[in-house]
Amino acid sequence: MGRERAVVIGAGPAGLAAARQFKLYGIDPLVYECDEPGGLLLNACSVINYPGAPEGISGRELASLFPLPGRIALNEVTCLFRENSLYHIESETGVTTALAVIVASGTVPREIAVPGVADDYIHYGVSKLAGSSGGSAAVIGGGDAALDYAMSLSSGYTVNVYARGDFSKAVPHLLNKVRKIRKITLHPGSLPKNSFSEELVVVAAGRTARVDFISEKLLSSPPADGSFHMCGDCRNGIYRQTAIAVGNGVKAAMETAGYLKKMETGK
Numbered sequence: 254m255g256r257e258r259a260v261v262i263g264a265g266p267a268g269l270a271a272a273r274q275f276k277l278y279g280i281d282p283l284v285y286e287c288d289e290p291g292g293l294l295l296n297a298c299s300v301i302n303y304p305g306a307p308e309g310i311s312g313r314e315l316a317s318l319f320p321l322p323g324r325i326a327l328n329e330v331t332c333l334f335r336e337n338s339l340y341h342i343e344s345e346t347g348v349t350t351a352l353a354v355i356v357a358s359g360t361v362p363r364e365i366a367v368p369g370v371a372d373d374y375i376h377y378g379v380s381k382l383a384g385s386s387g388g389s390a391a392v393i394g395g396g397d398a399a400l401d402y403a404m405s406l407s408s409g410y411t412v413n414v415y416a417r418g419d420f421s422k423a424v425p426h427l428l429n430k431v432r433k434i435r436k437i438t439l440h441p442g443s444l445p446k447n448s449f450s451e452e453l454v455v456v457a458a459g460r461t462a463r464v465d466f467i468s469e470k471l472l473s474s475p476p477a478d479g480s481f482h483m484c485g486d487c488r489n490g491i492y493r494q495t496a497i498a499v500g501n502g503v504k505a506a507m508e509t510a511g512y513l514k515k516m517e518t519g520k
């Protein structure tokens with residue numbers, strides 16, 4: 254594969270915002286996405302804190318408002334490293350090299366063993382369950398994601414949300430909203446010990462940065478010349494919010510554009 258000026262890894266809010274900002278500089282990045290453009294946002298039932306949508310908006314609808322990049326490779330990046338000032342991006346279709354890279358790869362769910370439920374039957378999101386319905390569903394987790402998953406599922410199931418704690422870590426606005434939904438029952442301090450009677454189990458036990466494809470060297474000493482950025486949830490710790498990811502993406506593209514200009518014109 255050829256040499257790129259800029260590559261973006263991930264087409265969630267951060268990567269899509271970066272690609273959009275690149276366009277303003279006349280840069281046409283190659284964007285890699287291993288699933289569906291929109292990223293984790295596609296799991297969100299109701300995004301209530303995104304400026305511009307004060308009444309709330311579903312994550313899928315918000316994602317559909319993000320312009321798609323001109324070039325998108327629907328492949329998983331399996332390895333990323335830098336050699337002789339060039340980034341090497343490996344995927345199942347081969348190796349691409351690039352002068353600059355923005356990593357916007359988001360997070361992966363923390364997987365847990367659920368008593369009485371085979372691992373293959375545990376879901377860690379709801380984006381692939383859209384439109385499914387049945388009797389009852391269990392959600393395990395006490396944070397915002399668990400409550401948001403419960404809201405999504407309540408259109409097709411009665412939902413039990415089981416948490417070790419008391420839901421006090423959840424955003425109060427969201428908790429109040431969920432409490433008013435008749436089809437959702439909250440079970441604080443109670444995780445079933447042996448098995449679940451519900452036909453569907455969704456786990457929201459936290460997430461960790463998705464950085465396993467990045468070389469040790471890049472992760473431990475990232476170049477400070479403006480050619481390499483990590484943005485959005487993959488670097489934001491507990492501050493994993495769409496607006497922050499978008500802001501990170503825009504800033505990363507602006508800095509990358511400055512780097513490319515300097516490299517290519519000397520100014």
Ligand SMILES: Cc1cc2nc3c(=O)[nH]c(=O)nc-3n(C[C@H](O)[C@H](O)[C@H](O)COP(=O)(O)OP(=O)(O)OC[C@H]3O[C@@H](n4cnc5c(N)ncnc54)[C@H](O)[C@@H]3O)c2cc1C
Pocket residue numbers: 262263264265266267268285286287288289290291292293294295296297298299300301302303328329330331357358359360397398399401402463466484485486487493494495496498
């Ligand atoms: C249930 C739920 C509700 C939420 N509600 C809200 C809310 O109300 N308000 C709010 O602000 N935020 C909310 N969020 C958080 C929001 O979705 C994230 O902060 C946002 O999506 C982060 O964007 P990102 O681009 O950094 O990462 P992501 O959205 O995770 O996107 C990363 C993308 O990179 C791709 N990718 C990863 N690795 C590779 C690879 N190696 N090769 C190719 N592609 C790769 C992934 O497939 C994914 O599409 C919610 C999240 C969840 C789960």
